[in-house]
Amino acid sequence: MSGTLFLIPNTLDFGVASDAPPAGLQEVLPLGVIRVAAGLTHWVAENAKTTRAFLKRVDAVAPLAQPLQTIQIVELPRPQKGAKVSSPVTLDALLAPALQGHDMGLISEAGMPAVADPGAAIVDAAHRLDVKVVALPGPNSLMLALAASGLNGQSFAFVGYLPVDTAERSARIRELEALSRRLNQTQLVIETPYRNEAVLGALLAGLHATTRLSVSCGLTLAQGWTRTDTVARWKLAPAALPKDVPAVFSLLAQ
Numbered sequence: 001m002s003g004t005l006f007l008i009p010n011t012l013d014f015g016v017a018s019d020a021p022p023a024g025l026q027e028v029l030p031l032g033v034i035r036v037a038a039g040l041t042h043w044v045a046e047n048a049k050t051t052r053a054f055l056k057r058v059d060a061v062a063p064l065a066q067p068l069q070t071i072q073i074v075e076l077p078r079p080q081k082g083a084k085v086s087s088p089v090t091l092d093a094l095l096a097p098a099l100q101g102h103d104m105g106l107i108s109e110a111g112m113p114a115v116a117d118p119g120a121a122i123v124d125a126a127h128r129l130d131v132k133v134v135a136l137p138g139p140n141s142l143m144l145a146l147a148a149s150g151l152n153g154q155s156f157a158f159v160g161y162l163p164v165d166t167a168e169r170s171a172r173i174r175e176l177e178a179l180s181r182r183l184n185q186t187q188l189v190i191e192t193p194y195r196n197e198a199v200l201g202a203l204l205a206g207l208h209a210t211t212r213l214s215v216s217c218g219l220t221l222a223q224g225w226t227r228t229d230t231v232a233r234w235k236l237a238p239a240a241l242p243k244d245v246p247a248v249f250s251l252l253a254q
Contacts, residue, residue, distance in 0.1 A: 008033065009112050044105070046119065144248075
C-alpha cells in the first residue's frame with residue numbers, strides 16, 4: 001500500500017527581515033498540522049535549507065520522529081529552460097518513498113504548497129501514481145489578502161506576475177481592469193518583494209480613478225497590514241511598500 005503525500009503549509013515569514021523574532025509556530029499553524037509534520041521522515045521541498053529551518057521550529061513544539069540530519073529531504077527540480085514542468089520520470093522518482101509505503105510531506109518556502117507554487121507538478125504526479133494526497137490547513141497569502149480586501153470574494157482570479165517590460169505591463173494592467181469590470185471579478189497579482197514599489201506605481205498609473213485597489217503586505221506578521229481604497233484616494237495618500245516583505249495586490253473595477 002502506498003503512503004500519503006501530505007501538503008504541509010509553511011509560515012509566510014520566509015526571507016522577511018525583522019528585528020523581532022518570528023512568531024511561534026502555533027500562532028500560524030494548527031497543532032495537528034505541526035504533529036503531522038513532526039512525524040514525517042521523507043520530504044519533497046522547494047528548498048531543503050528552509051525546510052530544515054521549518055523542521056527546527058516544528059521540533060520546538062512537537063519532537064521530530066527522528067533526528068533532523070537523518071530526515072530525507074529532496075528538492076523539487078526546476079524545469080529545464082523552455083519547459084513548463086519537470087519530466088514525469090523525474091517527478092515519479094521523487095515519490096518513490098510513498099510508493100514504498102512511507103508517508104511524505106510536500107512543502108514550499110512560504111504558504112500553501114502547490115498554490116502559486118511549482119509543487120503542483122508533484123501533486124499531479126501523485127494522483128497519476130494513485131498516491132493519496134491530503135492538503136492540511138494553513139496560511140495562504142492569496143486567500144488571506146482576498147478576505148481582508150473587501151473586494152468580490154464570489155468571483156476572483158489569481159493572475160500571477162505582471163510583465164517586467166513597462167509597455168507590456170501597462171497593457172496587461174488595462175486588460176485585467178477591463179476583465180474585472182466586465183465580469184465584476186477581483187484580480188489578484190503578486191510580485192517579488194523588491195519590485196513592490198514598481199508594481200504599485202504601475203497600478204496607480206494605469207488603473208481608472210474609480211477602480212478599487214487593495215494591497216496586503218506582510219500577512220500574518222506583526223507589522224502586516226491591508227489597505228483598500230479607490231485609485232484616486234491612493235494617489236492622494238500613497239503608501240511606501242517595503243522591499244523585503246511580500247505583498248499581494250488586488251483590484252476590482254467599478
